[in-house]
Amino acid sequence: MGIPVIDLLGALAPGGPRVPEVVRQLREAAMASGFFYVRHHGVDRWMVQRQFALARELLELPAERRAALSIRHSPIMRGFEALGEQTLDAAMKPDLKESFYCGMDWPAEHPFVQAGYQTYGPSQWPEELPQAKGLCEAYIAAMNRLTERIMQLMALSLDLPERYFDTACREPMVTLRMIRYPAHPADADERTFGAGAHTDWGAITVLAQDHHGGLEVQTPGGDWVEAPPMEDAFVVNLGDMIPRWTNGRYHSNPHRVRNRHSGGAPRFSIPFFFEPNYLARIEAVPGTVAPGERPRWAPCTAGEHLREMYQRTYARTPA
Ligand SMILES: O=C(O)CCC(=O)C(=O)O
Numbered sequence: 001m002g003i004p005v006i007d008l009l010g011a012l013a014p015g016g017p018r019v020p021e022v023v024r025q026l027r028e029a030a031m032a033s034g035f036f037y038v039r040h041h042g043v044d045r046w047m048v049q050r051q052f053a054l055a056r057e058l059l060e061l062p063a064e065r066r067a068a069l070s071i072r073h074s075p076i077m078r079g080f081e082a083l084g085e086q087t088l089d090a091a092m093k094p095d096l097k098e099s100f101y102c103g104m105d106w107p108a109e110h111p112f113v114q115a116g117y118q119t120y121g122p123s124q125w126p127e128e129l130p131q132a133k134g135l136c137e138a139y140i141a142a143m144n145r146l147t148e149r150i151m152q153l154m155a156l157s158l159d160l161p162e163r164y165f166d167t168a169c170r171e172p173m174v175t176l177r178m179i180r181y182p183a184h185p186a187d188a189d190e191r192t193f194g195a196g197a198h199t200d201w202g203a204i205t206v207l208a209q210d211h212h213g214g215l216e217v218q219t220p221g222g223d224w225v226e227a228p229p230m231e232d233a234f235v236v237n238l239g240d241m242i243p244r245w246t247n248g249r250y251h252s253n254p255h256r257v258r259n260r261h262s263g264g265a266p267r268f269s270i271p272f273f274f275e276p277n278y279l280a281r282i283e284a285v286p287g288t289v290a291p292g293e294r295p296r297w298a299p300c301t302a303g304e305h306l307r308e309m310y311q312r313t314y315a316r317t318p319a
């Protein structure tokens with residue numbers, strides 16, 4: 001089973017001619033692995049290319065500069081993650097990747113910033129790259145538009161009103177991550193990964209990957225399939241909040257990365273993580289719990305859910 005490709009042409013705006021067809025395809029993908037490609041997604045190609053160029057510049061800053069702007073210095077995990085700092089699959093070795101995390105620019109007086117809530121606070125921008133903040137914020141704005149639309153299509157796919165999730169998605173928790181994976185070592189054992197098998201934690205992840213490949217996705221049957229790069233397409237996958245929101249009807253499947261096909265070059269990828277508002281209540285939506293049955297998950301807030309997940313893989317507690 002491959003990963004389906006969903007063409008968003010004619011479905012990016014409410015009332016578009018292809019909305020019913022896209023909603024059907026989305027439902028099918030969400031009930032299978034929770035992974036799909038999107039084409040004609042409305043994000044300019046040059047914007048994605050520019051973002052990859054920036055990812056390279058960021059992750060090629062001298063190691064001591066990156067260490068000075070480490071996520072360890074940020075209560076909300078913004079900044080640079082070093083090689084081996086995260087272990088996405090606790091049964092495996094630490095991940096062979098390094099990354100830069102940033103987010104939206106919230107005003108210091110916003111109540112969520114004041115409260116120190118995860119994701120709502122300042123990023124750490126390197127002064128050597130003065131263009132970084134503007135580029136990332138523009139990219140995040142484009143990703144926000146795309147994900148908000150995917151959430152609307154998802155609402156339709158659950159026979160809910162198109163704007164059902166809009167309120168929960170206001171002032172969302174978003175994280176943009178730029179990752180560099182060194183080439184997979186020739187002598188690596190089977191416990192070595194660029195990113196160990198994991199599910200994403202939020203609602204929607206939109207991933208731009210370079211041309212090297214290396215992402216693998218677990219199918220509902222348990223096999224691992226490659227999610228090869230596709231020009232001008234993003235890989236979209238559902239995170240753990242979606243099963244919680246749909247009482248298990250939609251899936252967030254494990255995936256992992258090994259940079260094995262690049263001929264020794266590093267692999268870059270840019271995942272954008274979209275989660276609802278920190279205070280949004282995540283509980284089974286209407287129509288997903290059969291009469292007489294109990295929901296599979298206890299309700300929680302989106303913030304509680306995310307906080308628990310960071311704690312598990314970084315062995316530290318963000319706000
Ligand atoms: O680099 C990739 O292709 C995937 C990264 C990923 O799964 C993540 O950051 O959650």
Ligand SMILES: [Fe+2]
Nearest residue numbers: 198199200255
């Ligand atoms: Fe992931």
